[in-house]
Amino acid sequence: MDYVKLINCMRCGMCLPSCPTYKETFLETASPRGRVALIRKLQEGNLDQSERLLEYLSICLDCQACASACPCGVNAGQLVAEFTCERKSESGLGFMEDLILRKLVPHPDRLETSMAPMRLYQNSGLQKLVRTLGILKMFPKPLERMEGLLPPLPARPLRQEINEVTPAVGIARGTVGFFLGCVMSLIFSDASRATIKLLSALGYTVITPKKQVCCGAPNMLAGDRAGLEEAARTNIDIFQRHNVDYIVTDCGGCGAELKNYGHHMAGNAAAEFSAKVRDISQILALHATELAQLLKPLPLKVTYHDPCHIAHCQGIRSEPRDVLKLIPELEYTELEAADSCCGSAGTYNIVKPEMSDRILHRKLDSVRASGADILVTSNPGCLLQLKKGLADHLPDVKLLHLTELLARSMAA
Ligand code: SF4
Ligand code: SF4
Known part of the structure; x- marks a missing residue:
C-alpha cells in the first residue's frame, strides 16, 4: 500500500458528514478519517489486527462518498479495499470464494446455468409458497436475505437473446461496444x-460481444486482485477485436471497474480500453438534441438516486438528470442526499444486514419526502436493494432504470 496516500489525511473531518457508517454510529473508528488512521497505525506497526479493528474496516461500504468530500484527495474507501486485497493475497481465497469468484463468475455460461433453479423456484409457485409459510426463517439469515432481494427473473438472460450486432437506425453516427453486466443480463435484461x-x-451500431466476461468488480470487492486482472485481460482482448468509438455500459459498478482497468494494469491496451468506457447517461447527454426529438410526454413525478459507482467513482452527476429533464411533461424533483449510499454495496446488504437496513431506511425517508411516483x-445493486425497500415500505413508488424510463417515453 502506498504510504503517501495514508499520510495525506490532515484530519480536517470534512468527510465525516458524508460517511453513511459515521452518520449511523457517530464513532470515529467508523468514519473515513478514523479508518485512514487505523490503516496507517497498522502499516506503521503500532496496532495489532484485532477482530474489532477489522470489523470497523469491514463495515465500510466502499461508497467513496468520503473521496468526493475530501479536499486532499484521500479516498478512505479505496484504501480500505486495498488493505483488504493485501490481506487476502497473504491468506488466499477460501473454498467458497474460490468456487464463486474463479469457477463461476468468470464463466457466463455457468453463471446463467446456476440461475436456472431460481427461475424454476419462481415459476413453479414454490417461491410464493415458501414466502407465505415463512419457511426461510428456518435457514441461515444470509440465505433468507438473498432470497428476499431476488426480483422476478426474466425468461432468459439477455446475453442469450440479443444479437451480437444491432444495426443503427437512421443516420449512422458510429459504432459502440456494449458491455453486458452480469446482473443486468441475468436480472435486469429489460433495462439493457x-x-x-x-x-x-x-x-449507433451496437456490438455486444457474447464472449465478454464479468468486469471483475466482485473479485476486487473480495480482495481477489489476480481474478480481477484475469477478467480485465479477457475483456480488453475481446473488445480490441472490434473497432468501436466507445464501450458503453448501463451498470454503474461495471463502468467504475472498467474505467479502472488502466489504473490496475500496466500497458497501453488497458489504458486505451478504459479511455473508451462511457456510462450510458454520458452518451445520451452527448446527443441531447437528437434524443429530445425521440421522446414523448410522460406526466410523472420523477426523482433520481445517484449510485455511488456513478456519482462518486465516476463523477457523473448532471448527465442522468439532464437526460430525464428532456422528457416532455415530466416533473423532476431532486432527492435529498441523492448521492448518499442506499446500503447495497455489492454483498454488503447480505453480510452486514443491520447496517445496510439502517442506511436503506434513510434513503427511503428521502424518497417518501420527495413525493415522487417513480424513482x-x-x-x-441499487435496483435490487431499492426494489425490496420500496416493495416493503413504499409500494406506490415504482423503480426504474434510467434507460427503461426513456424507452417508455420513446414508445409512449
Ligand atoms: S480523509 Fe480527507 S476530509 Fe477526511 S479528515 Fe482526512 S483529509 Fe479531511
Ligand atoms: S467509503 Fe463510504 S463508508 Fe467507507 S469510509 Fe468512505 S464514506 Fe465511509
Missing part, C-alpha cells in the same frame, strides 16, 4: 434491452 434500443435509435437509478 432499452439501452441498446436507445443507442441504436441515436444512430430512477442506474446500477443493479
Whole structure:
C-alpha cells in the first residue's frame, strides 16, 4: 500500500458528514478519517489486527462518498479495499470464494446455468409458497436475505437473446461496444434491452460481444486482485477485436471497474480500453438534441438516486438528470442526499444486514419526502436493494432504470 496516500489525511473531518457508517454510529473508528488512521497505525506497526479493528474496516461500504468530500484527495474507501486485497493475497481465497469468484463468475455460461433453479423456484409457485409459510426463517439469515432481494427473473438472460450486432437506425453516427453486466443480463435484461434500443435509435451500431466476461468488480470487492486482472485481460482482448468509438455500459459498478482497468494494469491496451468506457447517461447527454426529438410526454413525478459507482467513482452527476429533464411533461424533483449510499454495496446488504437496513431506511425517508411516483437509478445493486425497500415500505413508488424510463417515453 502506498504510504503517501495514508499520510495525506490532515484530519480536517470534512468527510465525516458524508460517511453513511459515521452518520449511523457517530464513532470515529467508523468514519473515513478514523479508518485512514487505523490503516496507517497498522502499516506503521503500532496496532495489532484485532477482530474489532477489522470489523470497523469491514463495515465500510466502499461508497467513496468520503473521496468526493475530501479536499486532499484521500479516498478512505479505496484504501480500505486495498488493505483488504493485501490481506487476502497473504491468506488466499477460501473454498467458497474460490468456487464463486474463479469457477463461476468468470464463466457466463455457468453463471446463467446456476440461475436456472431460481427461475424454476419462481415459476413453479414454490417461491410464493415458501414466502407465505415463512419457511426461510428456518435457514441461515444470509440465505433468507438473498432470497428476499431476488426480483422476478426474466425468461432468459439477455446475453442469450440479443444479437451480437444491432444495426443503427437512421443516420449512422458510429459504432459502440456494449458491455453486458452480469446482473443486468441475468436480472435486469429489460433495462439493457432499452439501452441498446436507445443507442441504436441515436444512430449507433451496437456490438455486444457474447464472449465478454464479468468486469471483475466482485473479485476486487473480495480482495481477489489476480481474478480481477484475469477478467480485465479477457475483456480488453475481446473488445480490441472490434473497432468501436466507445464501450458503453448501463451498470454503474461495471463502468467504475472498467474505467479502472488502466489504473490496475500496466500497458497501453488497458489504458486505451478504459479511455473508451462511457456510462450510458454520458452518451445520451452527448446527443441531447437528437434524443429530445425521440421522446414523448410522460406526466410523472420523477426523482433520481445517484449510485455511488456513478456519482462518486465516476463523477457523473448532471448527465442522468439532464437526460430525464428532456422528457416532455415530466416533473423532476431532486432527492435529498441523492448521492448518499442506499446500503447495497455489492454483498454488503447480505453480510452486514443491520447496517445496510439502517442506511436503506434513510434513503427511503428521502424518497417518501420527495413525493415522487417513480424513482430512477442506474446500477443493479441499487435496483435490487431499492426494489425490496420500496416493495416493503413504499409500494406506490415504482423503480426504474434510467434507460427503461426513456424507452417508455420513446414508445409512449
Ligand atoms: S480523509 Fe480527507 S476530509 Fe477526511 S479528515 Fe482526512 S483529509 Fe479531511
Ligand atoms: S467509503 Fe463510504 S463508508 Fe467507507 S469510509 Fe468512505 S464514506 Fe465511509
